Amino acid sequence: MIVLGIESTAHTFGAGIVTDSPTIRILSNERDIFIPKQGGMKPSDLGRHHSDVAPEIIKKALDKAQVSIDEIDAIAVSLGPGIGPALRVGATVARALALKFNKKIVPVNHGIAHIEIGRLMTTSYDPLILYLSGGNTIITTFVDGKYRVFGETLDVALGNLLDTFVREVGLAPPYVINGVHQIDICADKGGKFVDLPYIVKGQDMSYSGLLTAALRATKKYKLEDVCYSLREVAFDMLLEATERALALTGKREILVVGGVAASLSLKTKLYDLAKDWNVEVKIVPPEYAGDNGAMIAYAGLLEAKYGVFIPIEKSFVKPRWRIDQVDVVWR
Amino acid sequence: MENRPSRCSMEIIRELKRGAESIIYEGYFAGIHAVFKKRISKSYRDKELDHKINSYRTKLEARLIYLALKNDINVPAILMVDPYEYLIVMEYIEGKPVKDIIGKQDIDLKRIGEKIGEIAGKLHKAGVSHGDFTTNNLIFSELESDIFIIDFGLAKRSNDVEDFATDIHVFLRSLESIHYNFKDEIVKGFEIGYSKFMNFNEVMKKVREIRMRGRYVEERRVKRSNI
Numbered sequence A: 001m002i003v004l005g006i007e008s009t010a011h012t013f014g015a016g017i018v019t020d021s022p023t024i025r026i027l028s029n030e031r032d033i034f035i036p037k038q039g040g041m042k043p044s045d046l047g048r049h050h051s052d053v054a055p056e057i058i059k060k061a062l063d064k065a066q067v068s069i070d071e072i073d074a075i076a077v078s079l080g081p082g083i084g085p086a087l088r089v090g091a092t093v094a095r096a097l098a099l100k101f102n103k104k105i106v107p108v109n110h111g112i113a114h115i116e117i118g119r120l121m122t123t124s125y126d127p128l129i130l131y132l133s134g135g136n137t138i139i140t141t142f143v144d145g146k147y148r149v150f151g152e153t154l155d156v157a158l159g160n161l162l163d164t165f166v167r168e169v170g171l172a173p174p175y176v177i178n179g180v181h182q183i184d185i186c187a188d189k190g191g192k193f194v195d196l197p198y199i200v201k202g203q204d205m206s207y208s209g210l211l212t213a214a215l216r217a218t219k220k221y222k223l224e225d226v227c228y229s230l231r232e233v234a235f236d237m238l239l240e241a242t243e244r245a246l247a248l249t250g251k252r253e254i255l256v257v258g259g260v261a262a263s264l265s266l267k268t269k270l271y272d273l274a275k276d277w278n279v280e281v282k283i284v285p286p287e288y289a290g291d292n293g294a295m296i297a298y299a300g301l302l303e304a305k306y307g308v309f310i311p312i313e314k315s316f317v318k319p320r321w322r323i324d325q326v327d328v329v330w331r
Numbered sequence B: 001m002e003n004r005p006s007r008c009s010m011e012i013i014r015e016l017k018r019g020a021e022s023i024i025y026e027g028y029f030a031g032i033h034a035v036f037k038k039r040i041s042k043s044y045r046d047k048e049l050d051h052k053i054n055s056y057r058t059k060l061e062a063r064l065i066y067l068a069l070k071n072d073i074n075v076p077a078i079l080m081v082d083p084y085e086y087l088i089v090m091e092y093i094e095g096k097p098v099k100d101i102i103g104k105q106d107i108d109l110k111r112i113g114e115k116i117g118e119i120a121g122k123l124h125k126a127g128v129s130h131g132d133f134t135t136n137n138l139i140f141s142e143l144e145s146d147i148f149i150i151d152f153g154l155a156k157r158s159n160d161v162e163d164f165a166t167d168i169h170v171f172l173r174s175l176e177s178i179h180y181n182f183k184d185e186i187v188k189g190f191e192i193g194y195s196k197f198m199n200f201n202e203v204m205k206k207v208r209e210i211r212m213r214g215r216y217v218e219e220r221r222v223k224r225s226n227i
Helices: A043-065 A084-101 A110-122 A158-168 A182-187 A208-217 A223-249 A264-277 A293-305 B047-070 B109-125 B161-178 B183-195 B200-213
Strands: A002-007 A012-019 A025-033 A074-080 A104-109 A128-132 A137-143 A146-152 A253-257 A280-283 B010-018 B022-029 B032-039 B078-082 B087-091 B138-141 B146-149
Touching: A002 A043, A002 A084, A002 A110, A002 A293, A012 A043, A012 A293, A025 A043, A025 A293, A043 A084, A074 A084, A074 A110, A074 A293, A084 A104, A104 A110, A104 A293, A110 A128, A110 A146, A110 A253, A110 A280, A110 A293, A128 A223, A137 A223, A146 A223, A146 B161, A158 A182, A158 A208, A158 A223, A182 A223, A182 A264, A208 A223, A223 A264, A223 B047, A223 B161, A253 A264, A264 A280, B010 B032, B032 B047, B047 B078, B047 B087, B109 B138, B109 B146, B109 B161, B109 B183, B161 B183, B161 B200, B183 B200
Parallel strands: A002 A074, A074 A104, A128 A253, A253 A280
Antiparallel strands: A002 A012, A012 A025, A128 A137, A137 A146, B010 B022, B022 B032, B032 B087, B078 B087, B138 B146
């Protein structure tokens, strides 16, 4: 079976192709990321960007995989969660291809795709999963047919917190230089701890007050020290909630997926935590950390093997589709 | 000076549990069967932040456990507090976490729920929010056929319905994530117990509001987004 996956939930339009014969292989993984010259992402701009690049990205994905559209067995598309105008481009492209070439559509939850590609790439068996990205901060694990959420952010996501902060203080864009986030570059020059709100509610975290307080603190303290303190508090909150989830579930592996998985400082902290708990930390490789089409294709392949398809007339986008709403039939 | 009554004898027998933020030991304190809760310094945490969090939480936890005890809530009695060693010594409660008995032992789930509801209701009425009200922190004592609440590490003084609702949200979350088959029965009892001390419906209204704040909650937007 060969599956084409289409990703367009947020800033990335991606297309990837995955096959399972003879073994599971990623044949291609192409993408184009929208980066605004200033400010945050406007949903309408995202939609425009994605529809501009969509044909070329899909063609590139097919060419690189050296398969023709006729050889594709199913089209997997990320229907949510995400930003409406961005999601709609991916969905429209998938529907058009499905109609024209008579293919079935596989509905894929973006978060589930992050998790499954992470499990594949790191060969994790039954991990506690940290799904950390610009739009999501979720601690989850698989229990009885579903990925159940143990803890999550009650407001803004970890990636969004860090991105917004570095943008507001004038460090970004670009957000990442040579694989290192601006917050780390800035934080590594500081080291004096500034008091910022540390809010963990049970296993849930709240980051919006931290963002406001950190922005305010830059008027009183050295920016580098605020960067350092913000990073420490934000990650430590997450790690504390992670430890609670470890205590509750007794899992022996931690799998980190999503765009924030690429963070070096988080990795260092996680390895320290893992030593304390005698658990293994597995981090999705950078290529599959950020949003990409291959992960959608792979999750789509898992679903398609179990006959999970959606008729075109029901293939609505679902901007608020939670991971714990998905029946994980393939596990 | 050598005749000054020295610090009570402390004897640690074994490590009971490694919690998320502390190690719990079993032992004897001046001959009393006791639990030693020692907060751990996190290797991943900034030193200053670590000290701040640990000493603050040690002192606060001890104060709030005592406040709960004064309000007729089943908590372990405090025997000693050392905020520099991040240590609290308290009475040992014989029993098992509720987490481990739900669905495994033949127990009256509704009754258990009611007792848990009473604890939450009394705590909130006393102006204490627990902060980590999970089935892991509720201990079922077979001896007394009663439930005790432990780990006030994230507790605080509060009369804010938001904090009360957070406790209940966390409790429901702990039921949903591992005991989802037994949730309804337990919650039924919880309502009865909680209502003896607090207005359950008022707090539940806030719980629903908190859940709506979560990201990507379907009900938050009733409007079908579009095609």
